[in-house]
Amino acid sequence: MIRNALIALLVVAVAGTGYWGYKQQQEKNAIRIQSENNYQRAFHDLNFNMDALHDKIGETLAMNSKRQISPTLAQVWRLTSEAHNNVGQLPLGLLPFNKTEDFLTKMGDFSYRVSLRDLEKKPLSNKEYNKLKELYANSSNIQDELRKTEAVASKKDIRWTDVEMALSKKDQPHDNTIIDGFKTVDKSAQGFGETDFGPEVASMHNAKKRNVNKLEGRNITKEEAKKEAIKFFQLKKNVKITVKETGKGSQYRAYSITMYNPDTKATTYMDVTKKGGYPLWVLQDRKVGAQKISVNKAQKEAISFLNMHMKSKMEVVSANQYDNIAVFTFVSTKDGVRIYPDTVSIKVALDNGDIMGYQGTDFLTSHYDRKIPAAKITEQQARTKLNPKFKVMEKHMAIIQNDVKQEVYCYEFLGVIGDETYIIYISAQNGDEEQVKKLREGQPDYASM
């Protein structure tokens, strides 16, 4: 009797477990198929985009009328952006697949610039035409490789989810078709990733490559870097300091310094250039208490800190309070002209007004003694270029970097249209509207609603 009951119980238990396992398996499969579908869609969309891209570039080459080239290039621009989007959804994070993305971005920028240009005034140059021809050939290469990969993958029934697993587990997958395929794609992209897209496109993406080579001074040693840090913070003796040199891959050779102050329980991090020993940035980590001082007072602290450490005249252009922290942005000024590329940010703690951070990399890499050119158009002329609905509240002179990273001398107009505040830059050389920016109001905290 008991035995029968036990058997029955066991049978039920085994059946239950089996059913549960079956359910689990089903759920897992459903999720796997879903993510496989996402990958497949991204991959096939990418293929479609590359096909269309290839065709469109081809059409541009055959076109003669300027009226047609612009819209076609605008389509190229849209397709590159979509293709870029699809590449970003494929599980290739562990593969060196960046050259393709790089190519797509630059291709997009090139077509965007040219399509917006007034081709009547400035038609496609021979060089640009050859560029397009080259792009046409190269996009056909990519297209071929992608097609091959697609064909083999579908013939051998290879799943993206398997590729992803294999990539993340590092063990060699049974079939490398997809991985190898994409490696080849990336290689062919690499070829023209380095082609010259003209100075405009190149400078758009080299902007962040800052270098400190033009800084004056000789290379300093670790010990000197330490002294520099002590001087910068007027440190006392009980502070623990460690210094490390940056590796070969860095954009600029520097020493990374870590300081721990047991009195304030604050750890301060700092990078100092090897050449000349200039502080690049400083960041302090400590517990910040409740706000005790005003943003205005903090700004004064920041200004006196800058006066102590910098020779150039600086002017505050933005102030933002984030809870118990305030961050100020300064730009250098010369003859009353704001020089926006020379930016310095200062972070101040609002519990005691201590400087908690300094970011001077932009300033160090872009600052030089600029000559302020004479304005070729007057302020009155510049004002006529503004939108008539725009009400000017403040005016400054400024040197800014426009969107192709050239420095332009501008009239800076700060004003409002209705309730919104805008900043508008009008070139003082030719009256072009160089930049229009809508300035942010405070953002509501939706999380607390």
Added chain:
Amino acid sequence: MKKSMRYIKRTLLFLIAIFCFLTGFTPETTHAFTPQVIQKGATGDDVIELQSRLQYIGFYNGPIDGVFSWRTYWALRNFQYENRLKVDGLAGFTTKKKLADQTKFDYGWVHKQIRKGNKFTTYGGVPKETQVKKSTGKTGAGAKGTPAKQGAKGNAAKPGAKAAVKVRTPKQGANIPDGYSQNDINLMANAVYGESRGEPYIGQVAVAAVIINRVESSEFPNTVSGVIFEPGAFTAVADGQIYLTPNEKAKKAVMDALNGWDPTGEALYYFNPDTATSGWIWTRPQIKKIGKHIYTK
């Protein structure tokens, strides 16, 4: 005798306490501002009071969210101009006094509305009840703000017209670094926390900086979400740790990175040398080691 003295003292203290309590919390206090000079970019109670008072006399039509934004700035400058004060956009002693003399501010009422998340305005001469819209309701029928200058002309606001004006932001707002949204910040805080919660503070700033460097690089997607959710790019995304609730430290690290601090020297990749599975990552030119991670170009 001594006993009764103590008794009197106690009663006195009690009365004083009550007096303080009453004056401190009586609605429509006329002198509240703390002594600080309030300037553009500040947030907090003083800004709420400044906005409420400026709205009372019709200079400010924006949301009372405690963020000294551009709208507040222009409103304050208009007020200073109309009152022949120095037009500097700073709420210092004289400006605050002038403002307090001309307006009323109901601290308790305003903060109650903010706490409750109600939409409200503080125009003078209008019954308070008509200026509140409970947060449960749908978004108001369009926020038609009258331009600041227009309201500034008359000394007192015209009640009928103003009562209809709805304010958009229900709760206290915040400053957000240029070019990013609150959503970007939350997403990055999640990623930073999931990726590097055991790391020192600077290591967390570094992870956030890598995300920003990728957004700006042509070799990666150009949005924060695109970079973070690129399959295989971050282990925390792959194993779901990104969905852990981030702590304050991670959020602070993200803010520092968004404000321009990049401890990595423009790195695009990082890896943990103890657990890295991809051989390829070792071939990248290394910049530096922060915490457990090696940062590479």
